[in-house]
Amino acid sequence: MRGVVMYAPGDVRVEDREDARIVEPTDAVIRVTATCICGSDLWPYRGIESLKGPTPMGHEYIGVVEQIGDDVRDIKVGDYVVGSFVASDNTCEICQAGYQSRCVHNVMMGSVGTQAQLARIPLADGTLVATPGAPDADLVPSLLAASDVLGTGWFAAVAAEAGPGRTIAVVGDGAVGLSAVLAAKQLGAERIIVSSRHPERQALAREFGATDIIEERGDDGAARVRELTGGYGAHGVVEAVGTEESMWQAINSARPGGYVGYVGVTHGVKLDGLSLFFTGVHLHGGPAPVRRFLPELIQLIWDRTIDPGKVFDLTLPLEAAAEGYQAMDERRATKVLLTL
Amino acid sequence: MRGVVMYAPGDVRVEDREDARIVEPTDAVIRVTATCICGSDLWPYRGIESLKGPTPMGHEYIGVVEQIGDDVRDIKVGDYVVGSFVASDNTCEICQAGYQSRCVHNVMMGSVGTQAQLARIPLADGTLVATPGAPDADLVPSLLAASDVLGTGWFAAVAAEAGPGRTIAVVGDGAVGLSAVLAAKQLGAERIIVSSRHPERQALAREFGATDIIEERGDDGAARVRELTGGYGAHGVVEAVGTEESMWQAINSARPGGYVGYVGVTHGVKLDGLSLFFTGVHLHGGPAPVRRFLPELIQLIWDRTIDPGKVFDLTLPLEAAAEGYQAMDERRATKVLLTL
Numbered sequence: 001m002r003g004v005v006m007y008a009p010g011d012v013r014v015e016d017r018e019d020a021r022i023v024e025p026t027d028a029v030i031r032v033t034a035t036c037i038c039g040s041d042l043w044p045y046r047g048i049e050s051l052k053g054p055t056p057m058g059h060e061y062i063g064v065v066e067q068i069g070d071d072v073r074d075i076k077v078g079d080y081v082v083g084s085f086v087a088s089d090n091t092c093e094i095c096q097a098g099y100q101s102r103c104v105h106n107v108m109m110g111s112v113g114t115q116a117q118l119a120r121i122p123l124a125d126g127t128l129v130a131t132p133g134a135p136d137a138d139l140v141p142s143l144l145a146a147s148d149v150l151g152t153g154w155f156a157a158v159a160a161e162a163g164p165g166r167t168i169a170v171v172g173d174g175a176v177g178l179s180a181v182l183a184a185k186q187l188g189a190e191r192i193i194v195s196s197r198h199p200e201r202q203a204l205a206r207e208f209g210a211t212d213i214i215e216e217r218g219d220d221g222a223a224r225v226r227e228l229t230g231g232y233g234a235h236g237v238v239e240a241v242g243t244e245e246s247m248w249q250a251i252n253s254a255r256p257g258g259y260v261g262y263v264g265v266t267h268g269v270k271l272d273g274l275s276l277f278f279t280g281v282h283l284h285g286g287p288a289p290v291r292r293f294l295p296e297l298i299q300l301i302w303d304r305t306i307d308p309g310k311v312f313d314l315t316l317p318l319e320a321a322a323e324g325y326q327a328m329d330e331r332r333a334t335k336v337l338l339t340l
Numbered sequence: 341m342r343g344v345v346m347y348a349p350g351d352v353r354v355e356d357r358e359d360a361r362i363v364e365p366t367d368a369v370i371r372v373t374a375t376c377i378c379g380s381d382l383w384p385y386r387g388i389e390s391l392k393g394p395t396p397m398g399h400e401y402i403g404v405v406e407q408i409g410d411d412v413r414d415i416k417v418g419d420y421v422v423g424s425f426v427a428s429d430n431t432c433e434i435c436q437a438g439y440q441s442r443c444v445h446n447v448m449m450g451s452v453g454t455q456a457q458l459a460r461i462p463l464a465d466g467t468l469v470a471t472p473g474a475p476d477a478d479l480v481p482s483l484l485a486a487s488d489v490l491g492t493g494w495f496a497a498v499a500a501e502a503g504p505g506r507t508i509a510v511v512g513d514g515a516v517g518l519s520a521v522l523a524a525k526q527l528g529a530e531r532i533i534v535s536s537r538h539p540e541r542q543a544l545a546r547e548f549g550a551t552d553i554i555e556e557r558g559d560d561g562a563a564r565v566r567e568l569t570g571g572y573g574a575h576g577v578v579e580a581v582g583t584e585e586s587m588w589q590a591i592n593s594a595r596p597g598g599y600v601g602y603v604g605v606t607h608g609v610k611l612d613g614l615s616l617f618f619t620g621v622h623l624h625g626g627p628a629p630v631r632r633f634l635p636e637l638i639q640l641i642w643d644r645t646i647d648p649g650k651v652f653d654l655t656l657p658l659e660a661a662a663e664g665y666q667a668m669d670e671r672r673a674t675k676v677l678l679t680l
Contacts (some may be wrong), residue, residue: 046648093572094596102620104571231444232433247613254627256434256442264615269613273587274605280442280626286617288597 001115004057004275004321004338008199010329013321017056019119025071028124030063030081034144035115036312037324037336039084039174040265041128045325054164056322059085060147062140063119065128074125080135081128082298083121084290085148100126100291101291115321117133117340129294131245132302138156142301142336149335150297151290152263153179155238158293159261160236161247164188169225169253170210172203172240175311175335176263180238182308186248186300187207189236193228195221195249199333204310218245222252233258239285244269256280262286272276312337343456343590344661344678345399346396349387351668352662357396360458365411368464370403370421374484375455376652377664377676378425380513385665394446396453397661399425401489402480403459404613405468414465420475423461423467424630425449425488430466433568454662457680463526471632472642481649481677482641485519489675490637490648491630492603493519493551493580497527498633499601502578504528509565509593510550513541515651515675516603518548520578522648525549526640531578534567535589537641541674551639558585562592574596579625584609596620603628652677 003017017159020029035058043049065079088095088103095103107122122129133145142150153176162168162184170180171197184192185208194210195217195313201245202213216224226233233255239246242264250260276283300306314333316324319339324336343357375398385411398581405419415421428435428443435443447462461467473481482490493516502508502524504630510517510524513536524532525548526555534550535557536542542553556564566573573595582604590600602625616623640646654673656664664676 036635091571097597099594099597099620230433244613255437257437257439257629266613266617271611271613271616273582273584273609273611275613277602277606277626280439281624282624284621286620289597 001117002112002318004318006044006051006057007054010044011046011107012325014319014321017116020116020120021302022067023120024070024122026123026125027069028065028072028119028121028128029067030061030119032061032063032114032117032119032340034062034140034340035338036060036144037321037328037338038148039125041325042178042329045329047157052196057114058115059109060144061109061114062144062147065116068124071117072124075130075176076126079130080133082143082146082233082294082335083128084151084294085121086287086290088125088291089123090291095126098292099289101287101289115318115338128296131298138173139301141312142307143298145308145311146297146301146339148290149175149311150179151293152176152182154293154297155288155290156180156238156240156261156263156285157183159259160184160238161259162187162189164234165190166235167191167193167229169193169195169234170240171195171221171237171246172264173198173205173248174240177238178204178242178311179308180240181205181210182208182256182306184238186306193225193234204264207310218249219252221249225253235259236261239311240264242266242269247271251276251279251283253280253283254281258282259284260287302320315339341369341457341659343453344658345394346384346391346397347394349385352385352397352665354659354661357456360456360460361435362407362409363460364462365409366465367409367462368405368412368415368461368468369407370401370459370461371406372403372454372457372459372680374402374480374680375678376400376484377661377668378488379680381665382669393509396456396488397451398455400484401454401459402484402487407465410552412464415468415470419470420473421470422483422486422634423468424491424634426432426627427462427467429463430631432480435466436576438632439592439629444640448651455678456643457660467631469637469638474528479641480657481559482647482654483638484677485648485651486634486637486641487513489629489651490519491633492628493517494523494633494637495623495630496520496578496580496601496603497523499599500524501599502527502529503578505530506575507533509533509535509574509577510580511561511577511586511593513533513538513545513591514527514580517580518651520580521545521550522548522646524578526646533535533574546652559592561589565593569595575599576601580604580610582606586613591616591621591623593617594619594621598622599608599624603626651675655679
């Protein structure tokens with residue numbers, strides 16, 4: 001099969017890899033119909049994360065089931081499926097509480113490498129959700145978005161307690177931040193304040209439901225949110241960047257007793273405990289348990305209630321993956337979809 | 341009036357202070373019937389926090405209303421009252437959401453100094469809660485505990501989502517930690533695991549509802565909690581110490597998606613963002629909004645359902661306050677009650 005392999009920072013190749021196959025009886029193998037490049041794929045690309053030799057890439061995927069292991073019961077050959085970027089059994093206590101990304105048997109799909117024609121999906125019954133059928137072509141980007149970026153933004157909006165009557169601030173206008181705007185709107189938030197300086201992203205944020213755009217960052221951004229909310233701060237805030245500045249912008253944008261959902265992977269952030277203590281916020285985040293939300297998200301997409309696929313602003317064939325990595329690295333693209 | 345004044349680290353005196361009086365029309369003046377010494381009073385005593393000259397001390401109190409300002413409507417002269425360590429209007433959006441300790445008009449009662457015969461209570465209607473009548477003498481310690489230490493432990497247990505079927509771990513066996521044990525029990529927790537090495541505190545923890553005592557600390561303490569909970573970790577954890585070690589013990593004692601309520605004032609703690617991210621816990625804490633819980637706590641005490649006053653292990657007259665500070669500083673006492 002053809003698949004993306006990263007050899008070194010800046011060196012991404014598409015080459016022949018050994019076909020994905022059933023290893024455990026709970027596995028499925030899917031024929032990938034679309035995959036994409038994640039912001040986190042840029043860490044090794046930029047040399048921030050080290051590689052141990054040539055590494056198959058990718059953890060987002062949709063596709064059609066080609067093979068199932070002997071113990072797979074619910075997923076059938078021929079099913080069109082979406083799965084999370086973390087495989088989970090969906091039966092342990094952690095999964096049952098809705099934290100499938102921290103399943104006691106979790107497998108990070110990055111270790112599989114889904115930027116390929118075929119992908120092995122561990123724990124298929126717990127990981128995959130079948131769509132009602134083969135989707136129309138225009139639904140493919142949105143279903144793919146559900147696999148990670150939409151599910152992550154949704155989780156952040158839920159952690160921020162987005163709901164009717166609530167004012168939600170969103171720090172970060174990347175694919176996850178924009179997905180969180182869509183999620184907050186769908187969850188009923190009354191007002192959605194988005195921090196963004198990019199005209200195209202501001203436009204998509206508004207389309208997804210943003211009511212206010214602010215251009216200030218850091219402490220100024222937090223001060224602006226408080227100013228817009230009668231001095232109180234937002235009821236909930238989504239943090240989708242992952243720097244120390246963005247974390248504090250998020251925390252200080254929330255009112256005392258407010259909720260901060262953080263999904264930006266926080267590199268090099270040290271939170272001062274005493275400062276955090278006196279903010280009095282609820283802080284919740286981590287790798288999003290996308291599987292919790294997949295059935296609902298697939299239905300909303302299928303019904304054309306939401307159109308999260310709009311976060312993809314560049315579509316390329318798998319064979320041109322290297323071009324996609326370059327475009328994201330150079331910020332010419334927010335999120336790249338790879339077709340097969 | 342007589343009152344406690346701290347002059348310098350280790351130098352606590354009881355002396356004549358100017359009588360408390362009405363300053364704002366929303367004030368009340370109460371005749372204090374009991375007050376106490378808080379762990380946080382030890383910071384200036386130990387020189388960790390600096391003093392700006394002689395400072396009246398104390399922020400915990402119960403007493404009888406002697407005078408009310410012209411705008412006080414609900415509280416009457418003669419009422420027996422309990423109030424929080426933070427005065428609040430109880431009407432702003434933050435108070436209405438249950439975060440009275442962060443009221444937009446909050447006044448820290450430490451600035452008043454309640455270790456005295458009389459105390460001015462700002463925002464009396466929003467701050468004070470009247471008891472059903474003058475309490476029997478044996479209820480006084482418990483009502484006083486409600487003013488801070490019980491309310492703080494209760495908030496931590498609520499933040500840890502203590503409830504039926506839940507396993508709650510408590511890090512810290514001081515007055516707040518022990519109060520959190522009592523709270524978790526009262527809130528219906530099935531199992532309460534307390535970290536303690538002191539035989540007397542272990543005994544009181546068991547009396548308050550602890551089902552398991554562990555002596556391990558730090559990473560070993562967290563590992564022990566996971567071992568006791570089938571490898572998952574506790575559903576919720578109370579942190580009532582405030583060191584970096586105790587914070588991580590608490591966080592790592594919780595399962596992914598679990599709840600950590602932290603009320604130890606975190607001095608010098610820097611939380612690594614990436615480590616926190618991957619724990620996937622809910623983190624909530626800060627100065628406890630004791631006022632939220634006071635009506636319920638007073639009733640539980642009045643009905644003799646709970647007996648939180650047992651956390652006081654030394655009772656002295658106000659005039660012997662210096663001896664009380666010394667006993668707490670030298671850890672000969674957990675919590676000192678001062679009678680008037």
